[in-house]
Amino acid sequence: MRSRLAQAIDWHRPLMLFSVAMVGVAALSLVGVIVDDRMIVGAPNWLKSFKFAVSFIAYSVTWAWLMSLHPRRPRWLHNTGTLLVVAGTIEMVAITGQAFRGRRSHFNAETPFDATLWVVMGVTVAIIWTATLVVSVSVARNVTLPRPLRLAVVIGMATSLAGMLIGPLMSQRDTGVKEIAGMHSIGVVDGGPHMPITGWNLVGGDLRVGHFIGIHALQVLPLVAIVLAALVTRYAILAHEEVRTRLVWTASGVYIGLFGLVTWQAFRGQALVEPDAVTLLAFAGIVAAGAAGVAWAKAAARTLVSA
Known part of the structure; x- marks a missing residue:
């Protein structure tokens, strides 16, 4: 140890x-x-x-x-x-x-x-x-690195850099108060009703949601690839590197989609916990794309087995 x-x-x-x-x-x-x-x-x-x-x-x-x-x-x-x-x-x-x-x-x-x-x-x-x-x-x-993990790392780094850029956007927002040089809420003032621990706004848009999700892509996506590799002995379908690579592509697409969705939601002045029909429709599209990605990975397994 x-x-x-x-x-x-x-x-x-x-x-x-x-x-x-x-x-x-x-x-x-x-x-x-x-x-x-x-x-x-x-x-x-x-x-x-x-x-x-x-x-x-x-x-x-x-x-x-x-x-x-x-x-x-x-x-x-x-x-x-x-x-x-x-x-x-x-x-x-x-x-x-x-x-x-x-x-x-x-x-x-x-x-x-x-x-x-x-x-x-x-x-x-x-x-x-x-x-x-x-x-x-x-x-x-x-x-x-193994192809799935390398892919996860590269996409995680790029997404993390994008997430970090939301920080400067907060500091550029005009609050109308000389002593306050920026804010993270949209549609409401900072300091209103918020979630415990995260502090994310419950009644208006909050740029910190996308900021957080984007930055930590560098931990989440490589972890997905590592977990998939660890499950190889339990699930034979994951023994194929192509299958794991496609699953990482899928997880990355879903993650980036969620990052974009919550950021767009915040810019529209909408709280994370109060999505409207348009936001829910976009979320459903991300879920559907994720399901299609899993099917795509399974298709690779069938092709490799029959080859």
């Missing part, structure tokens, strides 16, 4: 140590949610730092693993991973520091200090996105 942990740490030591630090931040934030009764824009004061810490854990571990698969592991790639850690650390210091102060971290221009922090956070986000793009291109070009 210890040797496996040591091997994981060696994937990319700065990224993995950052993920360990984020476990501590998540634990601290969770305690804060429980014992600190302060509220920020209708949500527990420490909830944002908790959510960002958990997200950074998934992000840093995933990228440490992917970088470890690079056949040459060039120095510049390692340094880019370290740059991600530096930018992520600055981001989390700002978010956690604002939680200590009982101030909102995002879209906050109420004082010169708050506005400066918000600008710094914007710079770190730009660095993280650019560095992620560079690393994604290198991984896509150089890492050798």
Whole structure:
């Protein structure tokens, strides 16, 4: 067990140590949610730092693993991973520091200090996105994986980058209030009725839904490919790589469809839990496409068996 942990740490030591630090931040934030009764824009004061810490854990571990698969592991790639850690650390210091102060971290221009922090956070986000793009291109070009997993990783990286771009869209939205430099809700103001934990708006559109789903494609889609490979011994149909590849294509199409759907739904000012007939029809189309994709995968199995 210890040797496996040591091997994981060696994937990319700065990224993995950052993920360990984020476990501590998540634990601290969770305690804060429980014992600190302060509220920020209708949500527990420490909830944002908790959510960002958990997200950074998934992000840093995933990228440490992917970088470890690079056949040459060039120095510049390692340094880019370290740059991600530096930018992520600055981001989390700002978010956690604002939680200590009982101030909102995002879209906050109420004082010169708050506005400066918000600008710094914007710079770190730009660095993280650019560095992620560079690393994604290198991984896509150089890492050798089984075809289904490689496909899942490549599509997951592209979708994650698209999901990250929703963040800047939030900061560009005009709130009509000089001290608030952006918002995530559409059709209503931030801070209204919302879901527990996620904080997603219950009465209006919320760009954070698509932001979340898009970003975490890089964890979900490779996990689909890994699970399919693990089920090979149980289901003979999955022994064929072509079948698993088609299922990954199908899962990716469904996932991207859902990402697009919830983002479109938010831009229409519609809450995730209050879909109209058009949204439900689009969702039905995604489900139908997924069923067709599964049938397509089964057809490949029949062809391979009869060949």
